[in-house]
Amino acid sequence: MRNKHCLFLTVALGGLLLASCGKKTDVLSNQAGSSNEGLKLGVLLPLTGDLSAIGQNLPVAAKLAVNQVNACGGVNGHPVAIFSEDDGTDPSVGASAMTKLTEINNVDGVIGSFASSVSGAAVDIAVRNKVMMVSPGSTSPVFTQRAKKGELKGYWARTAPPDTYQAAALAFLAHKKGFKRVSTVVINNDYGVGFEQAFVKAFEKLGGTVINKNKPVRYDPKAATLDSEAAASLAGKPDAVMAAVYEDTGSLLLQAAYKQGLSKGVPFLLTDGVYSQEFTKKLGTTPDKKSIIAGSFGTVPGAHGKALAQFTQLWKQKTHKEVTAYVPQTWDATVLLMLSAQSGKNNSGDALKSHIREVSGDSAGQPVSDPCLGLKLLKEGKKIKYQGASGDLAIDPYGDVVGSYDVWQVQDNGKLKIVDNVTPNP
Numbered sequence: 001m002r003n004k005h006c007l008f009l010t011v012a013l014g015g016l017l018l019a020s021c022g023k024k025t026d027v028l029s030n031q032a033g034s035s036n037e038g039l040k041l042g043v044l045l046p047l048t049g050d051l052s053a054i055g056q057n058l059p060v061a062a063k064l065a066v067n068q069v070n071a072c073g074g075v076n077g078h079p080v081a082i083f084s085e086d087d088g089t090d091p092s093v094g095a096s097a098m099t100k101l102t103e104i105n106n107v108d109g110v111i112g113s114f115a116s117s118v119s120g121a122a123v124d125i126a127v128r129n130k131v132m133m134v135s136p137g138s139t140s141p142v143f144t145q146r147a148k149k150g151e152l153k154g155y156w157a158r159t160a161p162p163d164t165y166q167a168a169a170l171a172f173l174a175h176k177k178g179f180k181r182v183s184t185v186v187i188n189n190d191y192g193v194g195f196e197q198a199f200v201k202a203f204e205k206l207g208g209t210v211i212n213k214n215k216p217v218r219y220d221p222k223a224a225t226l227d228s229e230a231a232a233s234l235a236g237k238p239d240a241v242m243a244a245v246y247e248d249t250g251s252l253l254l255q256a257a258y259k260q261g262l263s264k265g266v267p268f269l270l271t272d273g274v275y276s277q278e279f280t281k282k283l284g285t286t287p288d289k290k291s292i293i294a295g296s297f298g299t300v301p302g303a304h305g306k307a308l309a310q311f312t313q314l315w316k317q318k319t320h321k322e323v324t325a326y327v328p329q330t331w332d333a334t335v336l337l338m339l340s341a342q343s344g345k346n347n348s349g350d351a352l353k354s355h356i357r358e359v360s361g362d363s364a365g366q367p368v369s370d371p372c373l374g375l376k377l378l379k380e381g382k383k384i385k386y387q388g389a390s391g392d393l394a395i396d397p398y399g400d401v402v403g404s405y406d407v408w409q410v411q412d413n414g415k416l417k418i419v420d421n422v423t424p425n426p
Contacts, residue, residue, distance in 0.1 A: 037076075037077075037078050037347075038074065038075070038076075038078035038079055038080060038081055038347070039074075039075045039076065039078070039080045039081070039108055039109075039337075039338065039341045039347040040080075040081045040082075040083065040105065040106060040107040040108050040109075040347070041062070041066065041080060041081070041082050041083070041107055041108070041109050041110070041111060041334065041337060041338075042082075042083050042084075042085065042098075042101035042102070042105060042107035042109070042110040042111070042112070042131075043058075043059050043062050043063075043082060043083065043084040043085065043110070043111050043112060044085050044087050044094060044097055044098055044101065044110055044111070044112030044113045044118070044122060045058045045059050045062075045084075045086070045087065045111070045112045045113060045114050045330075046086065046087050046088060046089040046113070046114050046115060046118070047059070047086040047088075048086055048088045048089070049087075049088040049089025049090055049248075050089040050115075050221070050246035050247055050248045050249060051089045051114055051115055051246055051247065051273065052089065052247075053247050053276040053278040053279065054114065054137075054247075054273075054275070054276055054324070054325055054326060055089070055114055057319075057321070057324050057327050058114065058136060058137075058326060058327065058330040059084050059330075060319060060327075061315070061327045061328075061330040061331045061334070062082065062084075062111045062330055062331070062333070062334045063082060063084075064314070064315070064318055064319075064331065065331050065334035065335050065338070065371065066080050066082045066334060066338075068314070068371060068372065069335075069338050069371055069372065069375065072371075072372035072375065072376075073372075073375070075338050075341050075342050075347070075375065076341060076342060076345060076346070076347060080338060083101055083105045083107060085097035085098075085100060085101060087112070087113050087114075087115070087118045087122075089114075089115050089118065089246070090118065091115075091117045091118050091120065091121035092121070093118075094113055094115075094118035094119075094121050094122050095121040095122055095125060097122075098110070098121075098122035098125045098126060099125055101131075102125055102126060102128075102129040102131050103129060107131060108131060108132065108341070108347050108348055108349050108352060109131060109132040109133070109134065109337040109340075109341075109349060109352050110122075110126060110131055110132070110133045110134070111134060111135075111136065111330060111333045111334050111337070112133070112135060112136070113135060113137075113138060114135070114136065114137040114138060114326070115137075115138065115189075115191065115246075116138040116139060116140035116142065116143070116189065116190040116191035116194070117189040117190050117191060117221070118138075119133070119135050119138035119140075119143070120138075120140070120142065120143075120190050123143070123146075123152060123155070123156055126155050126156075126349075127151075127152055127153050127155045127156075129349070130155065130348070130349040130350055131155065131349045132155050132156075132157075132337065132340070132349045132352035132353045132356065133155055133156050133157075134156075134157045134158065134159065134333040134336060134337055134356070135156075135157075135158040135159070135160070135333065136158070136159050136160060136326050136329035136330040136332070136333045137158075137160050137272070137326045137329060137330075138158060138160075138191075139158070139160055139161065139162050139163045139166060139191065139194075139195075139272070139301075140162070140163060140190040140191050140194040140195075141162050141163055141164050141194045141197075141198060142190045142194055143156060143158070143162065143398075143399065143400075144162050144164070144398050144399075144400055147397075147398035147399055147400075148398055152399070153353075154353040154354075154399075155349060155353050156399045157336075157356055157395050157399035157400075158333075158399055158400065158401065159329040159330075159332045159333045159336070159388070159390055159393060159401060160301045160326065160329050160390075160401070160403065161301060161400065161401050161402055161403040162400050163191070163194055163195045163198050164198045165402060165403065165405075165424040166195070166271065166272065166299055166301065166405055166424070167195050167198030167199040167201075167202050168198070168202040168424035169299050169404075169405040169422040169423070169424040170199060170202075170242065170269055170271065170298075170299045170405075171199055171202035171203040171205075171206060171208070172202070172206065172422055172424065173269065173297060173299065173407060173420075173422055174203060174208065174240060174242070174269055175203070175206040175207070175208060177240070177267075177297070178239075179208065179239040179240045179269075180207075180208055180209060180239055181208070181209050181211050181236075181237075181238050181239050182203060182208060182209070182210055182211070182238050182239060182240050182241065182242055182269070183210065183211050183212045183217070183233050183234070183235075183236065183238040183241050183242070184196050184199065184200065184210060184212060184216055184217065184233070184241070184242045184243075184244075185217040185218075185219070185229060185230075185232075185233035185241060185242075185243050185244075185245070185253065186216070186217070186218055186219075186243070186244040186245065187218070187219060187221055187244065187245050187246055187249060187250075187273075188218035188219055188220060188221065189221055191244065191273070192218060192244045192245070193218060195244040195271060196216060196218070196242075196244060199242055199244075200213055202424075203242075211236045211238055212232070212233070212235070212236065215232075217229050217232045217233045219249065219253065221246070221249060223249060223252070224252075225252065225256070226249065226252045226253040226256050227256045227260065229253060229256075230253050230254075230256035230257040230260060230262060230263075231256075231257075231260060231262060233253075233257070234257060234262040234263060234266060238266065239266075240266060240267045240268065240269050241263075241266060241267075241268050241269065242268075242269040243268050243269065243270055243271070244271045244273065245270075245271070245273055245274060246273045246274065247273070247274050247276060247278065247279045247282070248282075250270075250273065250274050250279065251279060251282040251283050254268065254283055254292065254293055255283060255284065255292070258283075258292040258293075263292075263293075267293075267295055267296045267297065268293055268296040268297075269296070269297055269298065270296060270297065270298030270299075271298060271299060271300075272298075272299065272300040272301060272325065272326075274298065275298060275300040275325045275408060275416065276324075276325070276416075277414075277415070277416060280293070280410055280414035280415075280416065281414065283414075285414065289413075290412045290413075291410050291411070291412065291413065291414035293410050294410055294411065294412045294414075295409070295410065296409070296410045297407060297408070297409050297410075297419075298407070298408050298409075298410075299405040299406070299407055299408070299422065300325055300405065300406050300408060301325075301326075301329070301390070301403050301404075301405055301406075302390075302391075302403065302404045302405055302406040302421060303323075303328040303329070303389055303390045303391070304390075304391060304404065305328065305332070305369070305387060305388045305389045305390050305391045305392065305393075306367075306369045306387040306388075306392075307332075307369035307370070307387060307388050307389040308328060308389045308390075310369060310370070310389075311323075311328060311331055311389040312389075315327065328388070328389035328390040329390045331388070331389050331390075332386075332388035332389055332390050332391075332393060335371045335374075335386065335388065336356055336359065336360060336386060336388075336393065337352055337356075338371065338375070339359040339371065339374050339375065339378065339384070339386055340352045340353075340354075340355040340356040340358070340359055341355075342374075342375050342378040342379065343355040343358050343359050343378050343384075356395060357395050357397075358383070359374070359378075359384055359385070359386050360385070360386055360393045360394060360395040361385055361386065361387060361391070361392035361393045361394035361395070361401075364383060364385070365377075365382070365383030365384040365385040366382060366383065366384050366385065367384075367385045367387050368384050368385070368386060368387065369386070369387050369388070369389075374386055390403070391403055391404075404421055404422065404423045404424075405421065405422045405423075405424065406418045406420075406421055407419055407420035407421065407422055
């Protein structure tokens with residue numbers, strides 16, 4: 001069913017309704033954005049695949065930001081065009097989609113991707129084509145490492161903090177809950193392995209023991225069954241299990257642990273990859289109608305920016321939905337790209353990469369949360385400091401931001417409830 005999802009977006013300037021279905025979507029663009037003079041933005045996000053439950057709302061946030069900016073005059077005197085591709089949470093699909101965006105649509109910047117594995121496959125294509133890439137959710141530490149080596153050449157940034165911070169936050173949460181002996185199980189990709197390594201380091205620093213440190217459990221992203229991995233992750237009677245997983249495969253893992261009777265009394269420490277109500281619905285309930293992982297905790301990058309209230313009001317007015325995870329980060333990624341182009345008075349990828357830090361939270365400019373006000377000030381030759389919906393977004397030289405994390409807990413009825421906030425100290 002997920003591969004049959006359709007995304008319908010109304011094109012504001014042309015009144016044209018476009019629909020796209022399946023793994024690779026058609027171009028979604030403003031009619032007025034067809035001019036070669038205007039800024040062209042690509043969207044590379046998962047509408048299908050393992051992260052589709054989170055990904056469905058993200059392109060809508062990007063489109064909403066573009067529509068708002070076009071309504072107040074666009075960027076550098078022209079409307080912004082937007083082109084959207086579904087990466088299917090698949091690195092090979094994502095690489096093909098990025099090639100289309102950069103070499104056929106000739107975009108200047110890309111919002112995406114979400115999965116670190118997809119961004120890892122796409123970023124070299126972006127760098128080769130001198131296209132600025134801003135991810136709202138690829139949190140693997142690999143990108144920081146590659147940026148420090150100079151491999152990304154400045155064409156990379158993200159509005160969600162790297163997992164060195166989230167892993168530290170989750171390790172602190174485990175320590176706070178009194179867990180001494182913890183095991184790990186992760187999806188075997190850049191996201192999962194990077195998170196695992198950062199978590200082990202942070203948890204040991206707090207005096208904890210990762211009992212399977214020398215024999216980590218890492219599962220195939222395309223696995224159809226995960227019985228042996230579930231058993232391995234719970235071997236040795238851990239106090240808790242840290243699971244850095246995605247929705248579809250993560251549900252297989254946790255269902256296997258429950259059915260084998262292995263997870264009785266052992267809570268799971270979960271991550272942003274499964275912060276979705278669809279995830280707990282998919283897991284199912286016990287005979288007494290409780291979620292099979294009731295009581296388990298997780299972390300997700302928080303959104304506590306100065307623009308959050310204003311953005312939430314706009315989002316609800318336009319979509320009639322609640323703001324879900326990573327929607328604020330997607331809005332901010334899109335706005336930052338547009339502000340960067342206006343700051344540089346040029347729409348090229350080089351201009352975007354050269355000016356993104358100039359307009360982000362570390363600059364000495366006038367604080368602004370409204371994209372249209374930011375564009376107005378930039379057109380007047382003034383400096384700005386964008387303070388977004390997700391946070392102040394002080395992008396460092398490696399494209400990273402620091403953030404705080406909301407702690408969520410699975411209630412008996414399967415609902416997810418924010419119960420705390422953790423600021424990491426990696």
